[in-house]
Amino acid sequence: MQKKKAIIIGSGLGGLATALRLSVKGFEVEILEKYHQPGGRLNQLQKDGFTFDVGPSFFSMSYEFTELFDYCGIKNPLQLNELNPLYAVYFEGKEKPFLIYKNLELLQKEFAGIEDKLIEKTEKYLSAAGNLFHDSIDKVVRRNFNSSLIIFFSLATVPLKHSPKCSAACGRS
């Protein structure tokens, strides 16, 4: 039987992941890309001997990649090594960069005299962000939206305590 053909517009992470999934399902896949190289926003810019990331720098939600590779029956080709410090922020005119640590004690030391009670504030923020994540991941993040109205109704199913953040997200969409 002739293979069904799928045409994917765009070779960003979304297009590449969809292409992999469809190939595994037996589709003949063609990807059309308007830029001169694949990757979409996950890309590089080279200038004067320097290489710049133009998009993502943080690798989060690694379980999504595990799920993708498991679905496709491919051995995960990524080997992740956690960095410590996670990254450094340089400000013009300042010699010393700010080092960003996962360890909150170290982070608090780094921002001593700049951010008071950093551990307490960060733990509060992380707890609120974690609650929002768990209350919205299936209702909003993992859904497709074909219209602004559907985004609005999905956000309305998220518990009321998150409404300021949901209204802000709605305003941006």
Ligand SMILES: Cc1cc2nc3c(=O)[nH]c(=O)nc-3n(C[C@H](O)[C@H](O)[C@H](O)COP(=O)(O)OP(=O)(O)OC[C@H]3O[C@@H](n4cnc5c(N)ncnc54)[C@H](O)[C@@H]3O)c2cc1C
């Ligand atoms: C500055 C920045 C920092 C970020 N930091 C992070 C981070 O730290 N961690 C993280 O997880 N995410 C980060 N992101 C988000 C992440 O980059 C995106 O979510 C992800 O790359 C989007 O992938 P995508 O496939 O949905 O879309 P895109 O990467 O936008 O891919 C769309 C592709 O479609 C192509 N295309 C569009 N229209 C057409 C057309 N008509 N014909 C042919 N081709 C077309 C485009 O050229 C592009 O290649 C960041 C994004 C930016 C911009």
